Amino acid sequence: MIGEFEYLLLAATARLGPDAYGAAIRQEIETLTRRNCSIGALYTTLDRLEEKGLIETWMGNATPQRGGRSKRMVRLTAKGIKAATEFYGAVRRSTRGVPWETNRAGGRP
Amino acid sequence: MKPGKWLIGKITRTLEPELHDAVAGDMAELKMRDARAVCELLGLVLRRQVPLWKTWRPWLALFGIVGPVGAVLSYICVGVVGDLSRQALVYWQYGVPYSSGLTEAQEIETLVCLSLAVICFSWVGGFVLGGLSGDTIYVNGTLFCLVWFGLCGPLGILIYSARLLLDALYLVPLPHAVTWFELVFFAGINLPLVTLLFLLPSLIGMQWARRRRRLGMKGTILLAATVATLIILLTWMGGWQQKALEQWSEGKWIPAAPSWQQRLLPLLVVSWPVVYLLIAPIVQPRKGKRTT
Numbered sequence: 001m002i003g004e005f006e007y008l009l010l011a012a013t014a015r016l017g018p019d020a021y022g023a024a025i026r027q028e029i030e031t032l033t034r035r036n037c038s039i040g041a042l043y044t045t046l047d048r049l050e051e052k053g054l055i056e057t058w059m060g061n062a063t064p065q066r067g068g069r070s071k072r073m074v075r076l077t078a079k080g081i082k083a084a085t086e087f088y089g090a091v092r093r094s095t096r097g098v099p100w101e102t103n104r105a106g107g108r109p
Numbered sequence: 110m111k112p113g114k115w116l117i118g119k120i121t122r123t124l125e126p127e128l129h130d131a132v133a134g135d136m137a138e139l140k141m142r143d144a145r146a147v148c149e150l151l152g153l154v155l156r157r158q159v160p161l162w163k164t165w166r167p168w169l170a171l172f173g174i175v176g177p178v179g180a181v182l183s184y185i186c187v188g189v190v191g192d193l194s195r196q197a198l199v200y201w202q203y204g205v206p207y208s209s210g211l212t213e214a215q216e217i218e219t220l221v222c223l224s225l226a227v228i229c230f231s232w233v234g235g236f237v238l239g240g241l242s243g244d245t246i247y248v249n250g251t252l253f254c255l256v257w258f259g260l261c262g263p264l265g266i267l268i269y270s271a272r273l274l275l276d277a278l279y280l281v282p283l284p285h286a287v288t289w290f291e292l293v294f295f296a297g298i299n300l301p302l303v304t305l306l307f308l309l310p311s312l313i314g315m316q317w318a319r320r321r322r323r324l325g326m327k328g329t330i331l332l333a334a335t336v337a338t339l340i341i342l343l344t345w346m347g348g349w350q351q352k353a354l355e356q357w358s359e360g361k362w363i364p365a366a367p368s369w370q371q372r373l374l375p376l377l378v379v380s381w382p383v384v385y386l387l388i389a390p391i392v393q394p395r396k397g398k399r400t401t
Binding site: 021022023026027038039040041043044059062063065066067069070071072 | 127128130131132133134135136137138139149150152153154155156157
């Protein structure tokens with residue numbers, strides 16, 4: 001089972017699709033979670049996910065906006081999609097009937 | 110260049126080339142400010158260092174070389190540089206070499222031998238440190254340089270120069286009060302000397318190890334033979350001073366000089382990396398990927 005931050009990273013990668021790379025993933029996570037995502041956490045987790053075979057990374061093109069530096073592009077693997085699906089399923093199942101879920105659905109606390 | 114930008118450049122250089130490119134590019138794209146960028150980069154470097162310290166090799170480098178070899182080598186280096194600068198100062202002021210009781214030939218032989226030994230031990234220390242540390246060299250190398258800085262680099266020199274000047278005043282009755290010139294002379298001559306004898310060979314050794322350059326069996330044996338010869342010579346020469354003082358006082362004063370075992374011990378401490386170089390291929394015959 002993957003961890004919470006690993007899931008966030010996989011989800012951001014999936015949302016960004018072919019435009020998924022370090023800085024873009026970081027911004028996506030920060031925007032959606034409203035939490036700070038440090039470069040250390042981002043790249044260490046990317047390395048770990050790649051070791052587990054959940055993502056693939058490669059060096060992309062350099063742009064003037066980046067001072068001529070290359071991007072580290074990220075793509076989900078089939079194993080990564082499966083792991084993210086399992087995590088999401090587990091979260092959904094474990095959330096069923098809890099107060100915050102009931103509230104969101106319009107129920108009483 | 111701003112100090113923050115310079116620091117960021119230095120820290121990102123410790124990362125692998127591809128990661129360095131990706132991280133530096135992300136920072137440029139996100140327009141990250143200096144302080145935050147430095148903190149985040151340090152966080153990344155630390156996170157990447159942690160798994161590297163799960164093996165025994167960087168720990169052996171830290172507790173076997175950075176600590177003991179760094180400290181003992183600093184102690185020996187400060188002594189050599191002190192002798193060299195004392196010679197230079199006395200020669201500068203009086204036009205004659207400073208005599209500690211030894212003959213001129215003995216004085217030269219001792220200083221040459223000691224200087225060569227410090228260079229040799231520093232290089233081997235740096236080489237084995239780099240080989241054992243691998244990617245932790247940025248931590249171990251920095252700590253090694255800090256030992257140099259504190260014990261025989263700028264900080265050590267400052268303390269030693271002051272002490273040496275007092276010695277010089279006592280041993281050589283100077284015709285005038287100690288001048289700023291003498292203080293600057295000591296500091297000015299000692300710092301380049303400790304850099305040349307200790308820091309530079311160590312850094313070259315580390316660089317060799319980082320570039321995965323090998324010595325080969327012949328090279329290692331030659332190095333071990335050189336180190337062994339230097340150790341024997343220095344242990345033997347260390348007794349000259351005592352004999353010289355005994356002769357000078359016509360046997361009336363037998364100074365409490367260190368025994369040959371006491372003279373040998375620090376040399377053995379700083380030379381253990383050579384032993385490691387010799388036994389490493391025997392202990393790990395199949396692991397030929399590392400430098401050492």
